[in-house]
Amino acid sequence: MAAPRCDQTAAWAALRGHHEASGGFDLREAFKADPHRFARFSQQAPHVFADLSKNLLDTRTGQLLLELARECGVEAQRDAMFSGEKINSTEDRAVLHFLLRKPAAERTDSAWAATKSIASELRQVHATLDAMLAYAQQVRADEAITDIVNIGIGGSDLGPQMAVLALQGYAVAGKRFHFVSNVDGHELAAVLEQVRPQSTLFLVASKTFTTLETMANANSARQWFTQQGGTDIARHFAALTTNVQAAKEFGISTTFDFWDWVGGRYSLWSSIGLPIAIAVGAQHFRELLAGAHEMDQHFATAPLESNLPVRLGLLDVWYRNFHGFTSRSIAPYCSALRRLPAYLQQLEMESNGKRVDRQGRLLPYATSPVLWGEPGTNGQHAYFQMLHQGTDVVPAEFIAVRKASHALAGHQPLLLANALAQAQALMQGKHDAGGHRDFPGNRPSTFLLLEALTPASLGALLALQEHRVFVSGAVWGINSFDQWGVELGKVLAGDIASRLGTGDTSGLDGSTAGLLGRLRQP
Ligand code: F6P
Numbered sequence: 001m002a003a004p005r006c007d008q009t010a011a012w013a014a015l016r017g018h019h020e021a022s023g024g025f026d027l028r029e030a031f032k033a034d035p036h037r038f039a040r041f042s043q044q045a046p047h048v049f050a051d052l053s054k055n056l057l058d059t060r061t062g063q064l065l066l067e068l069a070r071e072c073g074v075e076a077q078r079d080a081m082f083s084g085e086k087i088n089s090t091e092d093r094a095v096l097h098f099l100l101r102k103p104a105a106e107r108t109d110s111a112w113a114a115t116k117s118i119a120s121e122l123r124q125v126h127a128t129l130d131a132m133l134a135y136a137q138q139v140r141a142d143e144a145i146t147d148i149v150n151i152g153i154g155g156s157d158l159g160p161q162m163a164v165l166a167l168q169g170y171a172v173a174g175k176r177f178h179f180v181s182n183v184d185g186h187e188l189a190a191v192l193e194q195v196r197p198q199s200t201l202f203l204v205a206s207k208t209f210t211t212l213e214t215m216a217n218a219n220s221a222r223q224w225f226t227q228q229g230g231t232d233i234a235r236h237f238a239a240l241t242t243n244v245q246a247a248k249e250f251g252i253s254t255t256f257d258f259w260d261w262v263g264g265r266y267s268l269w270s271s272i273g274l275p276i277a278i279a280v281g282a283q284h285f286r287e288l289l290a291g292a293h294e295m296d297q298h299f300a301t302a303p304l305e306s307n308l309p310v311r312l313g314l315l316d317v318w319y320r321n322f323h324g325f326t327s328r329s330i331a332p333y334c335s336a337l338r339r340l341p342a343y344l345q346q347l348e349m350e351s352n353g354k355r356v357d358r359q360g361r362l363l364p365y366a367t368s369p370v371l372w373g374e375p376g377t378n379g380q381h382a383y384f385q386m387l388h389q390g391t392d393v394v395p396a397e398f399i400a401v402r403k404a405s406h407a408l409a410g411h412q413p414l415l416l417a418n419a420l421a422q423a424q425a426l427m428q429g430k431h432d433a434g435g436h437r438d439f440p441g442n443r444p445s446t447f448l449l450l451e452a453l454t455p456a457s458l459g460a461l462l463a464l465q466e467h468r469v470f471v472s473g474a475v476w477g478i479n480s481f482d483q484w485g486v487e488l489g490k491v492l493a494g495d496i497a498s499r500l501g502t503g504d505t506s507g508l509d510g511s512t513a514g515l516l517g518r519l520r521q522p
Contacts, residue, residue: 049449160272202225320472327370328370333401341373351481356478395443395445
């Protein structure tokens, strides 16, 4: 696809000039000058209302950013994904996770799913989904199974764990969910202390079925199971993987597969979502998919100026490349979304943490911001100090849910008041000549609001985040779907693991050799 590099477009130069000219942009003045600013910079997308008005942008910024998207061919890149082109060029793969949420009945000759191969993939998707959901229902009905232990890491852990927590209000009674990801044996040991072989189902979740941490934990779990007298591996272990053969060789016969065109961090919609399906049931899992599908359609068809993933992705570019902001803080004002920052961290940073373009050429501009955060109101009593008065400006993303699902009086208004107040305080600031009590204000934030935290709204929120990452990656001209940066450490860990056994430090740098020596001390 022949699109110019983003920093060589006319829009980029115009944005640079616009940024310099509007250096003194003040949100407080912007609201005074434009009584319609809230309406102008907010919108309803499927299940998500977004207020972008407290961001450092005006109508001209929005227009120039849209021109940038057009010049960089964002729409063509989006359509290439939706039509099944192999846009993950370094792995020679298509990127079709959206297909996992597409209803079986939907015509496949629509604008964004034209190819025959997609139609056949869609049939496989639904056959696997039906089998996976039937199994989930069977496990839910099986009162003898009280504990589900998901063993997986990265995308095979963060998505399912985040979603099971988020949808705890929908969870089946009588089952506990455990997530073991770290190769630190304390994690698995702590879970094994709580469970019994006859009432536990282990789900070994790994796209590749080769990941060191997951294999180590799976091996130990199987060993524990047999040592504790467990016999029926087929009943107590299931594998969620694209590498069914490796799972079989491991000794697991109950397997649910998926495909190489699902990136790990985009996989909770696939068989990797089995713990979610067991927790909330087949119908709610289908609603999760349906909510995400609504957002897919919005992204695929809404005009760019009212396309929320496009607007958010472009805002991310504006902050990263023109304001030079290095991070984004995620503040879910909803305790059930407490693992969302970690999930989004992988989504953004593993996708867009790249320094070369699709052809492998070094880029002269910044890409992925650092994502971090904790649920509100906890963050307020920890690091919000820095957001309000620190030397760096950190755009904040508030994610709030209007209706609570508990019956405790008074909590929800307090929670929502705090979310609004923090966004307001960041923007308004407070002048105090004394210095220490002075809040500069004019600090930007985005406010995403869900009506209620349901499977459908969660699905839409997550798909929104996936697509906004796509948009900024498309502007930057990078491959958002590979992750070569994790490989070197994996290789070196293998080498060091064997040296820890032998004590061989030959060829190592002084620090690694010194530390290895200390670790080997009796
Ligand atoms: O090492 C990074 C990574 O490949 C992630 O992209 C992925 O989500 C995680 O490891 C787990 O991989 P797998 O599902 O193959 O075990």
